[in-house]
Amino acid sequence: MSFDSPKEPAIELVGIDKKFGTVHANKNINLTVAKGSIHGIIGENGAGKSTLMSILYGFYQADHGEIRISGKPMTIRDSQAAIAAGIGMVHQHFMLVENFTVLENVMLGAEGGQLLAKGVASARKELKRLEDDYGLEVDPDAVIEELPVGSQQRVEILKALYRGADILILDEPTGVLTPPEADHLFKVLRVLRDQGKTIILITHKLREIMAITDTVSVMRRGEMVATRKTAETTVEELAELMVGRRVLLRVEKGAAHPGGVLMSVRNLTVKDSRGVTMVDDVSFDVRAGEIVGIAGVAGNGQSELLEAIAGIRKPSSGEIFIDGKPVAGVDPAGLRDLGLAHIPEDRHHMGLVLKFEEYENSILGYHRDPRYGRGPFLDLDAMRKDAEEKIGKYDIRPPNPRLRTANFSGGNQQKIVVAREIERDPKMLLIGQPTRGVDIGAIEFIHKRIIEMRDAGKAVLLVSVELDEIRSLSDRILVMFAGRIVGEKSGEAGEQTLGLMMAGIAA
Amino acid sequence: MTTASVPLPAWINYGLIPLLNLILAFFFSGLVVWAIGESPFEALQLLLIGALGRGEGIGFTLFYTTSFIFTGLSVAVAIHAGLFNIGSEGQAYLGGLGAALVALAMDHYVPWYVTMPFAVIGAALFGAACAAIPAWLQAKRGSHIVITTIMFNFIVSSLMNYMLVRVLIVPGKMAPETRTFLPGGQLPKLDWLIAMFGGKLGAAPLNFSFLIALIMCFLVWVLIWRTKLGYEMRTLGISPTAASYAGIRYSKIVMITMLISGGLAGMMALNPVMGASARLQIEFVGGAGFVGIAVSLMGRNHPAGIILAALLFGILYQGGAELSFDMPSITRDMIVVIQGMVILFAGALEYMLRPAIVRFYQQLTGK
Ligand SMILES: Nc1ncnc2c1ncn2[C@@H]1O[C@H](COP(=O)(O)OP(=O)(O)OP(=O)(O)O)[C@@H](O)[C@H]1O
Ligand SMILES: [Mg+2]
Numbered sequence: 043m044s045f046d047s048p049k050e051p052a053i054e055l056v057g058i059d060k061k062f063g064t065v066h067a068n069k070n071i072n073l074t075v076a077k078g079s080i081h082g083i084i085g086e087n088g089a090g091k092s093t094l095m096s097i098l099y100g101f102y103q104a105d106h107g108e109i110r111i112s113g114k115p116m117t118i119r120d121s122q123a124a125i126a127a128g129i130g131m132v133h134q135h136f137m138l139v140e141n142f143t144v145l146e147n148v149m150l151g152a153e154g155g156q157l158l159a160k161g162v163a164s165a166r167k168e169l170k171r172l173e174d175d176y177g178l179e180v181d182p183d184a185v186i187e188e189l190p191v192g193s194q195q196r197v198e199i200l201k202a203l204y205r206g207a208d209i210l211i212l213d214e215p216t217g218v219l220t221p222p223e224a225d226h227l228f229k230v231l232r233v234l235r236d237q238g239k240t241i242i243l244i245t246h247k248l249r250e251i252m253a254i255t256d257t258v259s260v261m262r263r264g265e266m267v268a269t270r271k272t273a274e275t276t277v278e279e280l281a282e283l284m285v286g287r288r289v290l291l292r293v294e295k296g297a298a299h300p301g302g303v304l305m306s307v308r309n310l311t312v313k314d315s316r317g318v319t320m321v322d323d324v325s326f327d328v329r330a331g332e333i334v335g336i337a338g339v340a341g342n343g344q345s346e347l348l349e350a351i352a353g354i355r356k357p358s359s360g361e362i363f364i365d366g367k368p369v370a371g372v373d374p375a376g377l378r379d380l381g382l383a384h385i386p387e388d389r390h391h392m393g394l395v396l397k398f399e400e401y402e403n404s405i406l407g408y409h410r411d412p413r414y415g416r417g418p419f420l421d422l423d424a425m426r427k428d429a430e431e432k433i434g435k436y437d438i439r440p441p442n443p444r445l446r447t448a449n450f451s452g453g454n455q456q457k458i459v460v461a462r463e464i465e466r467d468p469k470m471l472l473i474g475q476p477t478r479g480v481d482i483g484a485i486e487f488i489h490k491r492i493i494e495m496r497d498a499g500k501a502v503l504l505v506s507v508e509l510d511e512i513r514s515l516s517d518r519i520l521v522m523f524a525g526r527i528v529g530e531k532s533g534e535a536g537e538q539t540l541g542l543m544m545a546g547i548a549a
Numbered sequence: 550m551t552t553a554s555v556p557l558p559a560w561i562n563y564g565l566i567p568l569l570n571l572i573l574a575f576f577f578s579g580l581v582v583w584a585i586g587e588s589p590f591e592a593l594q595l596l597l598i599g600a601l602g603r604g605e606g607i608g609f610t611l612f613y614t615t616s617f618i619f620t621g622l623s624v625a626v627a628i629h630a631g632l633f634n635i636g637s638e639g640q641a642y643l644g645g646l647g648a649a650l651v652a653l654a655m656d657h658y659v660p661w662y663v664t665m666p667f668a669v670i671g672a673a674l675f676g677a678a679c680a681a682i683p684a685w686l687q688a689k690r691g692s693h694i695v696i697t698t699i700m701f702n703f704i705v706s707s708l709m710n711y712m713l714v715r716v717l718i719v720p721g722k723m724a725p726e727t728r729t730f731l732p733g734g735q736l737p738k739l740d741w742l743i744a745m746f747g748g749k750l751g752a753a754p755l756n757f758s759f760l761i762a763l764i765m766c767f768l769v770w771v772l773i774w775r776t777k778l779g780y781e782m783r784t785l786g787i788s789p790t791a792a793s794y795a796g797i798r799y800s801k802i803v804m805i806t807m808l809i810s811g812g813l814a815g816m817m818a819l820n821p822v823m824g825a826s827a828r829l830q831i832e833f834v835g836g837a838g839f840v841g842i843a844v845s846l847m848g849r850n851h852p853a854g855i856i857l858a859a860l861l862f863g864i865l866y867q868g869g870a871e872l873s874f875d876m877p878s879i880t881r882d883m884i885v886v887i888q889g890m891v892i893l894f895a896g897a898l899e900y901m902l903r904p905a906i907v908r909f910y911q912q913l914t915g916k
Contacts, residue, residue: 354793388790418778
């Protein structure tokens with residue numbers, strides 16, 4: 043579907059087609075992006091967005107089709123060729139050397155000459171210029187691992203600009219950012235656009251699409267189904283185009299009927315590996331049949347709290363009770379036996395083994411269960427059958443338990459984890475960032491499951507940096523700031539109030 | 550990431566690429582042979598005939614193969630749990646003590662097939678014992694297993710010197726070795742196996758432990774891919790954070806894995822000690838533990854691959870020995886160079902050709 047624009051196109055994709063085995067990831071895609079515009083791409087999990095961008099960036103080769111950059115047909119064999127064609131990509135998982143400085147990372151692979159000193163001096167000047175031109179302030183001498191995620195992402199953008207990128211691809215850049223960091227990113231993107239750069243932005247957050255893009259294209263099941271001017275469309279229309287049906291953008295839930303206390307935390311203190319106190323003397327209860335949400339800006343101890351309750355991290359003091367039993371020091375396997383399920387925040391490192399096939403991941407943590415094999419043995423048939431059931435029920439695509447988990451799209455990976463933990467029918471559920479990178483249809487689905495869990499009398503503890511998600515799901519909200527719980531509000535609390543508490547300003 | 554993610558059919562991945570790597574290795578080895586003034590073709594011919602030409606040659610080749618299968622499995626099991634066991638050499642050496650003690654104790658009283666299971670257990674136990682301390686240090690103290698297993702190679706070597714020179718030596722004899730085991734402490738030769746193919750085993754030491762090695766291959770396959778323990782080992786090996794999430798205890802898996810790995814290395818001793826020389830001799834392992842690292846690497850840590858890689862190294866060992874005998878200008882050291890080439894091309898540089906092959910494959914299939 044072409045879209046007429048007064049400006050000349052920066053990118054034209056013509057008839058792009060790509061298959062992975064039996065999965066038809068991109069079907070005859072046509073896309074035109076005008077120079078100096080911000081173009082959004084949205085679509086369900088597994089719709090083929092990342093694949094399309096990977097083809098543009100030379101990670102994959104299209105089976106058919108043509109790529110034109112500024113009107114010129116190009117073959118992009120690898121990322122070097124993409125960089126030479128002026129295309130830069132900001133990866134969702136940053137490709138930075140953690141213990142190098144910002145400057146060193148930006149220069150890496152573009153040092154210029156055998157002697158470092160000269161290159162360093164000119165790189166420093168160039169970096170300074172880029173930072174000034176585009177409002178991308180980061181300290182060139184800061185070490186990456188000490189920077190917050192938002193700044194690390196700016197380094198990724200600087201890296202691309204340093205290599206002369208005129209076209210910038212961002213694949214779900216805001217998934218890991220806090221709201222202020224996301225606002226900052228958008229400011230930068232606007233400046234970049236106004237200076238003539240072309241930007242492609244993939245996101246699942248329609249609000250972001252409305253806020254920042256000029257045009258938006260919708261993908262569904264490998265096809266490009268629509269392109270709209272952002273000013274002429276609405277969130278509802280986009281949602282419907284994406285999923286092919288009307289979507290509930292707000293969760294419907296009845297009143298909670300809390301029962302007895304199932305999980306309680308008393309004076310819990312957790313330190314990280316460097317001895318810094320991350321959770322500071324925290325106490326709260328979660329009752330059967332209620333969802334308690336923990337709101338807070340990322341990095342204020344929510345992750346450590348969740349990991350401590352899940353038995354992954356040892357608390358340095360305090361008590362955790364499950365069903366009245368003290369469980370501090372019980373390992374995750376023991377806690378699972380007590381009926382505690384855990385959807386971890388970081389699915390790539392914790393919730394999944396990406397190199398495993400899907401069905402192997404669908405038993406992770408429950409692999410000792412006799413239903414997956416007698417005695418010391420695994421029953422592969424039972425595992426696969428079980429995986430197939432979950433795939434059907436959670437609409438995981440493609441429906442292939444033998445596919446390597448890394449080859450599922452991000453949202454479908456999340457569904458694998460959610461399916462595994464919820465289908466165990468646990469008594470208590472710990473949930474971290476349940477819908478990170480998940481499309482709106484799947485968000486609706488996952489939210490419904492969580493509320494069903496509550497209505498079935500489970501105790502649910504939810505951690506999310508998405509304030510909307512916390513507000514729409516939680517019956518009670520605890521706000522965490524600097525490792526402490528600074529206040530409790532009902533689920534109806536206003537965004538403003540919570541925002542101030544999260545910033546540590548009001549209690 | 551450019552071509553690494555492109556899937557290739559199995560016959561290219563596991564057939565064509567290793568074959569091309571091997572051809573490259575032989576090509577460069579041929580250059581070396583040519584440089585010292587010998588004919589590479591003649592050398593290759595002598596090597597292959599020496600290793601596979603006669604029943605006796607095949608017997609020697611499979612004898613070496615047996616040792617390499619054990620040590621290759623030992624390394625592979627550890628790698629699946631993310632542990633790099635460089636101590637197979639020392640574990641095999643100490644395993645020899647276990648096997649020898651059993652043989653010395655039982656050979657007067659019972660036939661070999663009664664001794665054998667005890668010897669297998671003895672060798673495995675001693676090998677596992679040798680791995681136990683590095684494993685414990687890794688599991689509980691975080692001392693790196695690569696360092697500690699190397700150190701144990703030296704410790705075991707000194708210990709065995711002491712044992713053979715002071716304790717087990719036959720009184721009045723010069724050689725630091727035990728007495729010769731009676732038939733009740735020996736593993737029978739596999740004449741019938743070679744005879745099945747119409748050859749004669751002759752003096753070659755191929756023995757029953759070859760069959761034990763094949764059984765171990767099967768058991769290791771079951772362990773890694775069909776048991777819950779293997780699942781836990783693989784989870785830990787790929788993602789320690791996912792393992793801790795899943796409640797898989799790091800120290801437990803490290804201990805168990807290293808004990809199994811050490812046990813497999815220990816069993817290697819059955820082959821030379823009870824199969825070939827019928828006595829415990831000094832330095833009988835002769836580097837087989839280190840070859841196991843290359844075998845595991847080449848065999849992609851899979852038992853089927855390990856059998857093939859072990860066979861390849863068996864051919865190089867036996868054929869190389871024959872070659873240096875027939876071509877005196879090719880010394881033992883030259884053979885080591887050739888083996889090094891194989892390790893370099895088939896192991897370390899195994900992905901060197903892949904991008905080019907991917908491109909070629911894509912052009913062929915029109916993608
Ligand atoms: N290397 C691969 N091998 C096999 N299948 C793949 C591979 N990469 C992607 N796929 C499949 O192609 C389809 C499109 O995936 P893609 O990652 O492009 O989706 P996406 O639109 O980015 O989804 P998400 O919003 O969840 O990130 C999915 O079904 C995915 O499983
Ligand atoms: Mg994607």
